[in-house]
Amino acid sequence: MNDFIRRRDVLAGGLAAAGLSRAARAQSRPIRIGVLTDMTGAYAANTGAGSVLGAQMAIEDFVRVHPELKVELVSADLLLKPDVAVGIAGNWFDNQGVDLLTDVPLSSAAYAIGEMAKAKDKVAIFTGAASAEITGGHCGPNLLHWSYDTWSMPHAVVDATIRQGGDTWFFITADYAFGHALESDAAGFVTAAKARVVGEAMAPFPGTTDFSSYLIQARASGAKVIGFANGGSDTVNCIKQSAEFGIQQGGQKIAGLLFLIHDVHGVGLASAQGVLLTEPFYWNLNAGTRAFGQRFAARMNGSVPGSVHAGQYAAVIHYLKAVIAIGPEKAKASGRAVVEQMQATPTDDPLFGRGAVRKDGRVIHNMYLFEVKSPTQSKEPWDYYTLKQTVPAAEAFRPIDHGGCRMTQT
Known part of the structure; x- marks a missing residue:
């Protein structure tokens, strides 16, 4: 080094x-x-x-x-x-x-x-x-x-999930600037791919630990994919509680739009296996x-x-x-x-x-699309990801002329 x-x-x-x-x-x-x-x-x-x-x-x-x-x-x-x-x-x-x-x-x-x-x-x-x-x-x-x-993280995940048939989405969103931006960017990718957003639920941040009411709304919506527009322990709780509700077993997919390696660790491979996620770095x-x-x-x-x-x-x-x-x-x-x-x-x-x-x-x-390994696939501590796709730097982030930055308009 x-x-x-x-x-x-x-x-x-x-x-x-x-x-x-x-x-x-x-x-x-x-x-x-x-x-x-x-x-x-x-x-x-x-x-x-x-x-x-x-x-x-x-x-x-x-x-x-x-x-x-x-x-x-x-x-x-x-x-x-x-x-x-x-x-x-x-x-x-x-x-x-x-x-x-x-x-x-x-x-x-x-x-x-x-x-x-x-x-x-x-x-x-x-x-x-x-x-x-x-x-x-x-x-x-x-x-x-x-x-x-919030543009780079959901981009590859949304595209890959829609290719697998996930053409209707419901979002559970952290109700502050980050969550709003993450849902907005993810929803933009959904609609651009001719898929549909059928609903959303806003969860107060910080302080929400019980997401059951929001998960019930998501399940009732009939959406093929539930997107978690939150992060950290909120995403961990959402994924754990969705497993307790049998949401994945019922046929709905879950998408952690900003799901990082320490969140995977918190959920555990048994519950997180198969989840697609994007990261810019993997140890x-x-x-x-x-x-x-x-x-x-x-x-x-x-x-x-x-x-x-x-x-x-x-x-x-x-x-x-x-x-x-x-x-x-x-x-x-x-x-x-x-x-x-x-x-x-x-x-x-x-x-x-x-x-x-x-x-x-x-x-x-570069950004990377990963799939979370199953417990049997993991060969050592923190061996959690299988690389599915490399997104080159030129494509990984929002084009500079699409962001509205005033410094680029002169």
Whole structure:
């Protein structure tokens, strides 16, 4: 991993950076990175302590190659409350010297923090927030969106499910910005494929643990597919309770529109087997992801990294490359300058492969359609997925001219 970073730095920067290295050696103030995450709520398994570790590993790996760079890490729990998240972000930017704020698994908070980063000329990189509107109507020159979004995640799943005959859909949706965006994007794929949405049920977020009334509505609708437009423990509870209601045995398919590896772990292979899902990262996909997964698991009591954790690592590495390229003092003075440098440099790491940072702030890379293995197919701990399809970066995310980002219209 360290050798990889060293080779890429040499190739990308050509070490025209001798002068920049001298500037870094003279660095008077550390670069500060803040991880604003969910430590105890519905998204804790997919973000939380793993997001902090992903960022920490990136800093350690990068500083090992660039010991002249001073970097500090802080973290906090946003408690899945937008006002708490915005308050922490404001304090970090104004009083704690934070230059980069990452994760934020709450889309409504991400919208506000993106605007704050623009006003204060800081950087926000959202790896946990999912709404595609972050790089649509809420795009900005100081933010990037890494890992996945509500367009990329349901795209392949909806298409594959419809090809299998699932031409009528009912959605159970988390009633806030993320859930609304996920249902809207998924429903768009349904109707584009000449299939139909026959109903929806909005579940309050956070705090809903009993989804029985919504599942009864979904079963009564007669829809061939029930789409869960939620995430984390909400999706886990929906899938567990749908099995208890015998929904799959009754012939209806279920689609986890944002169903991640720690959610699969929470459900268990016996209940989740056969479910189709999309992820941008899987720890056991190739040699590079597996090596990172093993390093990560050794520090997380055996728990492997998920897509957000990997996104934290990749995002922080790319950010620090930009800091070295323009110099840490300039990076601290202008977050926009750092983002421009990140956009000018292709992404390339062993976790997501080759990609790019678009003008709207969307980071594009391959996505993967997986099928969850049965218990007998799994050969080792966390061996959960069978790869069904690779969606290339150029097709994996919403076309830039379809998002409504004002920065792309000039």
